[in-house]
Amino acid sequence: MELQAVLMAAGGGSRMPDLTYNTPKPMLPVGNKPLMWYPLNLLERVGFEEVIVITTKEVHKMMSTDPKMKDVKMKLDVVCIQEDGDMGTADALRHIQQKIKTDVLVVSCDLITDVALHEVVDLFRAHNATLAMLMSKAHEFTDTVPGQKGKKKTAEQRDFVGVDQSGKRLLFMANEADLEDGLSIRKSIMRKHPRMHIKTGLEDAHLYCLKKAVVDFLADNKSISSIRGELVPYLVRKQFSKTTNSPKIKDDAEDQNQKTIDELLISSRDEPLLQLAQERSCWNDHRGDMSEAYHGGKLRCYVHIIDQGLCYRVNTLAAYIEANRLAPKLFEEPAVHPSAVISERCQMGSDSIIGALCQVADKTSIKRSTIGNSTTVKEKVKVTNSIIMHGVTIEEGCNIQGCVICSNAVIGRGADLKYCLVGSGQQIEPEDERPCLPCLKRGYNPQKH
Amino acid sequence: MADSGVTDGLCDTDDIERSKTEGKELTKEEKQRLRKEKKHQKKIKEKKDDAASHEDEKKKKKKKEEKPVGAASQPPTQPSQKAPAPAPVPVPASETPALADKPAKSKADLKAERRARQESERASKQGKKGDVGQPVPTSKPKAPPSELQPVVKRLPEHVQVDNPDVLKKLAKKLERQQIPLRSDYGYKVSLFSHLHQYSRKAPLTQQLGIPSTVIHPAIVRLGLQYSQGIVAGSNARSVALLHAFKQVIRDYTTPPNEELSRDLVNKLKPYISFLNQCRPLSASMGNAIKYIKKEISNIPSQCKEEEAKSKLLSCIECYINEKIILAAKAIAKYSIEKISDGDVILVYGCSSLVNHILCEAFEKKRKFRVIVVDSRPRLEGREALRRLVQRGISCTYVLISAVSYILPEVSKVFLGAHALLANGYVMSRVGTSQIALVAKAFNVPVLVCCETYKFCERVQTDSFVSNELDDPDELIVTRKGKTQLEHWQEVPSLGLLNLVYDVTPPDFVDLVITDLGMIPCTSVPVVLRVKNVDQ
Numbered sequence: 001m002e003l004q005a006v007l008m009a010a011g012g013g014s015r016m017p018d019l020t021y022n023t024p025k026p027m028l029p030v031g032n033k034p035l036m037w038y039p040l041n042l043l044e045r046v047g048f049e050e051v052i053v054i055t056t057k058e059v060h061k062m063m064s065t066d067p068k069m070k071d072v073k074m075k076l077d078v079v080c081i082q083e084d085g086d087m088g089t090a091d092a093l094r095h096i097q098q099k100i101k102t103d104v105l106v107v108s109c110d111l112i113t114d115v116a117l118h119e120v121v122d123l124f125r126a127h128n129a130t131l132a133m134l135m136s137k138a139h140e141f142t143d144t145v146p147g148q149k150g151k152k153k154t155a156e157q158r159d160f161v162g163v164d165q166s167g168k169r170l171l172f173m174a175n176e177a178d179l180e181d182g183l184s185i186r187k188s189i190m191r192k193h194p195r196m197h198i199k200t201g202l203e204d205a206h207l208y209c210l211k212k213a214v215v216d217f218l219a220d221n222k223s224i225s226s227i228r229g230e231l232v233p234y235l236v237r238k239q240f241s242k243t244t245n246s247p248k249i250k251d252d253a254e255d256q257n258q259k260t261i262d263e264l265l266i267s268s269r270d271e272p273l274l275q276l277a278q279e280r281s282c283w284n285d286h287r288g289d290m291s292e293a294y295h296g297g298k299l300r301c302y303v304h305i306i307d308q309g310l311c312y313r314v315n316t317l318a319a320y321i322e323a324n325r326l327a328p329k330l331f332e333e334p335a336v337h338p339s340a341v342i343s344e345r346c347q348m349g350s351d352s353i354i355g356a357l358c359q360v361a362d363k364t365s366i367k368r369s370t371i372g373n374s375t376t377v378k379e380k381v382k383v384t385n386s387i388i389m390h391g392v393t394i395e396e397g398c399n400i401q402g403c404v405i406c407s408n409a410v411i412g413r414g415a416d417l418k419y420c421l422v423g424s425g426q427q428i429e430p431e432d433e434r435p436c437l438p439c440l441k442r443g444y445n446p447q448k449h
Numbered sequence: 450m451a452d453s454g455v456t457d458g459l460c461d462t463d464d465i466e467r468s469k470t471e472g473k474e475l476t477k478e479e480k481q482r483l484r485k486e487k488k489h490q491k492k493i494k495e496k497k498d499d500a501a502s503h504e505d506e507k508k509k510k511k512k513k514e515e516k517p518v519g520a521a522s523q524p525p526t527q528p529s530q531k532a533p534a535p536a537p538v539p540v541p542a543s544e545t546p547a548l549a550d551k552p553a554k555s556k557a558d559l560k561a562e563r564r565a566r567q568e569s570e571r572a573s574k575q576g577k578k579g580d581v582g583q584p585v586p587t588s589k590p591k592a593p594p595s596e597l598q599p600v601v602k603r604l605p606e607h608v609q610v611d612n613p614d615v616l617k618k619l620a621k622k623l624e625r626q627q628i629p630l631r632s633d634y635g636y637k638v639s640l641f642s643h644l645h646q647y648s649r650k651a652p653l654t655q656q657l658g659i660p661s662t663v664i665h666p667a668i669v670r671l672g673l674q675y676s677q678g679i680v681a682g683s684n685a686r687s688v689a690l691l692h693a694f695k696q697v698i699r700d701y702t703t704p705p706n707e708e709l710s711r712d713l714v715n716k717l718k719p720y721i722s723f724l725n726q727c728r729p730l731s732a733s734m735g736n737a738i739k740y741i742k743k744e745i746s747n748i749p750s751q752c753k754e755e756e757a758k759s760k761l762l763s764c765i766e767c768y769i770n771e772k773i774i775l776a777a778k779a780i781a782k783y784s785i786e787k788i789s790d791g792d793v794i795l796v797y798g799c800s801s802l803v804n805h806i807l808c809e810a811f812e813k814k815r816k817f818r819v820i821v822v823d824s825r826p827r828l829e830g831r832e833a834l835r836r837l838v839q840r841g842i843s844c845t846y847v848l849i850s851a852v853s854y855i856l857p858e859v860s861k862v863f864l865g866a867h868a869l870l871a872n873g874y875v876m877s878r879v880g881t882s883q884i885a886l887v888a889k890a891f892n893v894p895v896l897v898c899c900e901t902y903k904f905c906e907r908v909q910t911d912s913f914v915s916n917e918l919d920d921p922d923e924l925i926v927t928r929k930g931k932t933q934l935e936h937w938q939e940v941p942s943l944g945l946l947n948l949v950y951d952v953t954p955p956d957f958v959d960l961v962i963t964d965l966g967m968i969p970c971t972s973v974p975v976v977l978r979v980k981n982v983d984q
Contacts, residue, residue: 002666003659047658105659118654125654125666126673273692273769281685282799282829283678290839 001102003121003209005048008089009036009055009109010081016317019406022424026055026109027062028320029372029389031327032337032355035314036063036109038327040072043107046117050075052099054092055109056083067356088225090218097219104215106227108206112323113311114330115205115304123168123302124209127285127294128274130265131210131235131301133170135161136311138203141318143385146404146419158200163303165195169285170301172196173236175229188240192295193286204228205311213264232301239299265298317421321404324370324387328353337373355390372407395430496562607729608915611643623726626719627663629656631726635921638944645729646918652676653727667696668720672727681829683867683903684773684801687733690724691765694741698761702754709757710748717742729917732868732876732905740768772902776964777802780898781809783962784863787896792817792860795888797849798878799829799836800865802898807863808840818842820859824849824880826923826947849880856891864953866899871977872908873955873970875899879948882912885957894959897970901963904977912951921945 013025020028026036036053043051055063057080063069079096081087087095093106103124115134124132160183162172171193172185185196206228214235224230284293294300310330314323328335328351335350336342340358347365354360355373364381371377372390379396386403394400395413402419405411409422412430422428609615610633623630634648654673661669671693674680680689694717701716703709721738724730730738744764748757784806788794794817796803807819819842823830830846837844847855862884868876875881875897888895909915924945925934937943955970965976 002661002669005660047662048660049662116655117659118652118657121659122652122654122673125670126677126679128670273688273695276769276774277680277685277689277692279685280682280688280801281680282682282801282832283680284832284835287831287835290835 003048003103003105004100005043005051005105005107006093006096006100007036007039007043007051007053007055007107007109008092008206009053009059010083010087010092011109012083013110013315015315016320018421018423019317019320019404022406023389024056024059024062025315026059027066028314029370030112030314030320030323031370032353032372033068033327034063034066035112037068037072038112038330039107039109040074040076042111042113042117043105044072044074048074050077052077052079052096054079054081054096056080058083088229089227090224090231093215093227094218094222097215100212100215103212104210106206106208106210108313110314111205111207111312112314112327112330113205113207114309115306115311119306120207120304121209123304127300127302129209129211129300129302130214130298131170131208131232133209133232133301133303134205134207134306134311135202135303136205136306136309138201139312139319139322141322143318143321143402145318145321146402146421159202159204160198160200161202161303162196162198163305164193164286165197166285167197167305168302169193170236170303171239172198173233186240188242192240192289192291194288199305202305203311203313205313208232211265217260217264235299236301239297239301317404321387325351325368328370361396389424492559492562496566605915607645607725608643610645623722626722628719628723628726629653635938636944637918638946640913641916641918641946641948644916644918647676647920648922649677649920650922653723664720664723665693665697665700667693668723672724675724675728682799682801683731683733684900686731687737687902688769688773690734691737691741691769695762695765698758698765701758708750709752709754710746710750713745714742717745732907733900733903736902736905737768741765772900776900776902777805779964780900780962781806783967784896784898785810785813785815787861787960787962787967788815788817790816793820793858794818795820795822795855795859795862795884795893796833797822797830797862797864797881797884798824798827799833800898802900803863803865804833804836806898807837807842811840811842818844820845820847820855822847822849822852822855822880822884826919826926827878829878849883852884852887853891856887856893859888859891859893862888862893862895864895864897864958866897866903867950868903868905868907869897869899869961869970869973870909870952871904871906871974872910873958873973874909875953875955875958875961875970876905876909876950877953879912879951882951882953882957885953889957895957896960896962897953897958898962901965901976901980904973904980906977909952910954912948916951917949919947919949921947923947 009026011025013020013028016025019025027034029035030038036059040051051074053076055078060078060080063076063078077099079099081092081095089106089108093100093104105121113134113136115136120132120134123129158176160172160174160176160179161170162185163169164171171189174183183198189196208227214231218224218231224234278293281293286293286295310326312319312323312326314320335352336348336354337356337358339356340354340360342348342354342358342360343362343364345362346360347367348354348360349367349369351368352366353370354366355371355375357374358371358377359375360366360371360377361379361381363379364377364383366377366383367385369383369386369388371383371388372392374390375388375392375394377383377394381394381396382399382401383394384401386400386405388394388400388403388405389407389409391408392405392411393409394411395415397414398411399416400411401417403417403422404420405422406424406426408425410427411417411422412428414431415428417428606615606619620630631645631647631651631653633646634651635646637644637646652673653676654669657664657669664672671680671689674689675686680686697717697720698713701709701713703712717738721730724734741761741764744761748760752760780802788810792815794807796807796819810817819837821830821834821837821844823834823846825848834844834846845855864875864877864881864885866875866877870876875885877897885895907915921937922945924947925932925937934945937945958970961968961970961973963976968976
């Protein structure tokens, strides 16, 4: 077997607490499908037959009841971990180390993309790389986010990514938070790769191909807890460190018994034959200096950067809304679910989606919106640019614009909501006017203005 | 016998010749008569041959009847012979008096002769189909191709890309083996339209599932490395292939009710097709595959699986050691005798063997300098230059357009080979034959270094029949921000050709240095014969 897929679905969704208050992030509906369905669908389309899903018990329960998840034909090996256990992604990998028998493809549950996965995996295969990852050009979200007064640009920490001339080899990776004094690049890197392109507008898609040796290395080194935050920068740095020359000098954190990643990589069988083939081959990945291909380094990290096509990580509210709008375009499914009951006098735009078992009454207008399963929309309701999750009831005469309404909410008659975020199970009083109100938490009843 | 025909015709042609010598133009009738005479003479010749062969046949038949050996062949031959026998018998009978007389035949006679001939052909064809052992002289000199089929070899399918039937067969075979078909890319120059031309940007892995289950992951990795050019060069490709096969054998388990010797060979077939689709196999790879298949089929059936696998793995190790590593050492030893102090050696492109030889000679303290000749689009000479300069050898670097300017300085030319063909031709990187030609013109000795495992049974005299077309987009270059050939596909009269190999005739090669010794180019078939006897 070549690659084993691992889906990380235990994340909390810490950047959108309002949405994930009741529904865990992997099960948030996007285009009426749970969020984790998208990476699973990607893996299924590419040809995987088994996926190891690391998630919490709550999500596991919801998965078994969700109808969309039953569409997934792959065998899902669900490993449950404690939600509050502060487990990073690398810790989770260490947890399932026994199940990992070959190289690993780690995917995050909040990735929605239509990338040709073979581009990433080909880099991993052809160059015998230790790490191959996917990055995309960061998106600017232009729509107004409900619950935020005006456009507030959060100071997102930028990532500094250094690639070589071909744009494939990863030379440098650091987050702005770690670079207080400025960006320093080691001379050894500059000597080997005199031309480096440093990009800041890239977003990590959290899709990694890792060699099995890395998982074994993680098992020994318990200090690494996050793949993105610690493991990837460590591997990128290790590409250029001189461990083979000085075996006595070891890194601070490692014990005497632990094997370095280099040793684990070299200990593959038939290494001399591979060396011979590389020696006899008249190919070099760089030119201009006297060193052999890959500068003789065994550890190589590659990145595939996509600039066209869909690639979203749904970890903020803005991303969630954007994804809801664009995700349905990935698949050619009928916009209206066959079991939904829609009256004839309803005006429905072509880019709206209606979920199963919905009931939409007369004289309603639904434009650029997503309506979840089992939602009831009464007469004379105008829904524009909104996301309505499952089980919501919208009474007559409402005007909903640019809102996100979580599951099982009830919007009273004649309410006028603009750019609001309604928590799950909330009840909006009739005749309510709410221009751009921040999110309503459970148990808080709004007073009439 | 033919003379009579000639003398008969001469009296008529005499007039014509006389008129020619007199300088008059031939009249229409005279021309027509001339044409008729020629045709008639041809017919008479053929009939005579036919008659002669039929008479021989009859004699042979009589002999056969006297000695009834191989009775099975007789009954089918006899009835088939009897049918045409009466037909041609009266014909020669009627012919001989006709031949003795004037050639003025009536149209009816000619028609009858033609019909009789056709019938005899048809009958002999049917006889042939039933019994291949019939003597070939039964057929006319212009025999229909079906009778010669058992002797003619079929063309390999990779040089028949413009034949839709062959393509259909290939597609069916790949479908059966569950391997995706790689489609050709771009406009192919008409002279080479019978070869495949693939694009580097469309790898075969696009159509494969990602955790490849049909094809072993080591083979997928190898195919990718071939198609992207990461593993290039005859030796490197063979070594990488054998390495991948080692992994395949290690991961192999015999299914129940199957024998390892037969099943493993069948397992390897789709992998080989896959690798062929990624990049056409080289001669050295072909020989390595033949060797492995032979070793696998020679495994006795009582052998346990673990034992058999370890035996195969050690065979592969042995093959690599003998044919590549030790052969390189032997060739280096022979070549060093040929390198003297003060030599200026010209090399072309990046041949792993030639580089090895030069490095070894430098270690043995020979004083020489090297001129590296390079050519686009691969520019492999840069890699050769790096390897030589790293060792400390003083080098000069030129492009192939400067070869005739630099040759007066050169004392020897060392060339590597991709394969050595059975008629002594050397198949190597495109540009090699040019260098050999120019070297010959300057009387510079050309030495080709090649291991014996690259010797191939194929025969080729030109570079068109069997070659490899690389991605045409590799020829596109960007200089000062401008890419002139960017939209070459839109220009209808433009085709880009990126050839990989060419053949050098043995007249330009002075010596071939192999691990068996230093042989002239014409001794290659002898080596092949000896090798076959050994195996």
